[in-house]
Amino acid sequence: MRKPLRLLLGSGILAAALLGAAVPAQATDTVVLGAGHVDVVDLAYEDGVLEIGVHDETVEPDVEREVDDVVFLVKKAAKIAVPDDPAFGFLGSPGKPVWVLPEIQNEDLLWPGIATEEIENGVFAADSVTLKFEKVTGAGRVAIFTENAVGAPNVxxxxxxxxxxxxxxxxxTHQHxxxxxxxxGVHLIKVSATAELAATGQSVTSAPVVYKFVVQP
Structure with missing residues (x-):
């Protein structure tokens, strides 16, 4: 069961993450991830169920985690100015602050991946699964984008x-x-996944999950 936001705030977990303080020792069932390689979205299909989890590679050996058990920390070091380029208008007004976890790894920040490596080819039609970003609530807008060789964004x-x-x-596959x-502030991102079974044409849909990102000021 997903922990209500008010309980996380009450326990000091999100407050500590925002302030850059240590997570309270009693919050042993919640992990704050703020640096290193993490497949934030890790898709798997097991026993007829399409699932969304977190593959944490910040520890050795790497571990699989439930989405509900993780708070993702976006450190203040991620803050940059929105470029003075109309192509980046989706980030806000030029010169305004925006916090970016970059496509290319910065070892001081979280490096978020999206992985379907656990799903074998041939299971789904066209070897494809669709990730649906259903809702974002909290402090502000969220965008995910890549950049080509000359730095032009693809939203x-x-x-x-x-x-x-x-x-x-x-x-x-695996991508960044x-x-x-x-x-x-706090951003809650509701995500689900859907695909069509190659053998039967039946549609399968995951249970929705809610990611918790905390952005330091």
Whole structure:
């Protein structure tokens, strides 16, 4: 069962993350991840169920975690100015602050991946699964984007122009993108996944999950 936001706040977990303080020792069932490689979205299909989890590679050996058990920390070091380029208008006004977890790894920050590596080819039609970003609530807008060789953005998800947004993914793959947050504070991102079974044409849909990102001011 997902922990209500008020309980996380009451326990000091999110407050500590916002302030850059240590997570309270009693919050042993919740992990705050703020640096290193993490497949934030880790898709799997097991025993007829499409599932969304977290693959944490910040520890050795790496572990699988439930989405409900993780708070993702976007450190103040992620804060940059929105470029003076109309192509980046989805991030906000030029010069305004935006917090970006970059597509290319910065070892001081969280490096968020999206993985379908646990899903074998041939399971789903066209070897494809669709990740649906259903809702974003909290401090501000959220966008996910990649950049090409010359730095032009390709926007994958943008809560600023309305949701849901559908992100098609090839199975058996792993990818990175930049995750951008418009404001400091707490952002809750509701996500689900759907696919069509190759053998029967039946549609399968995961249970929705809610990611908790805390952006330091």
């Amino acid at each position: 994958l998800v943008n809560s600023g122009d309305g949701l849901p947004d559908a992100l098609p993914l090839a199975t058996g 993108a930049s995750w951008a947050f418009q404001k400091a």
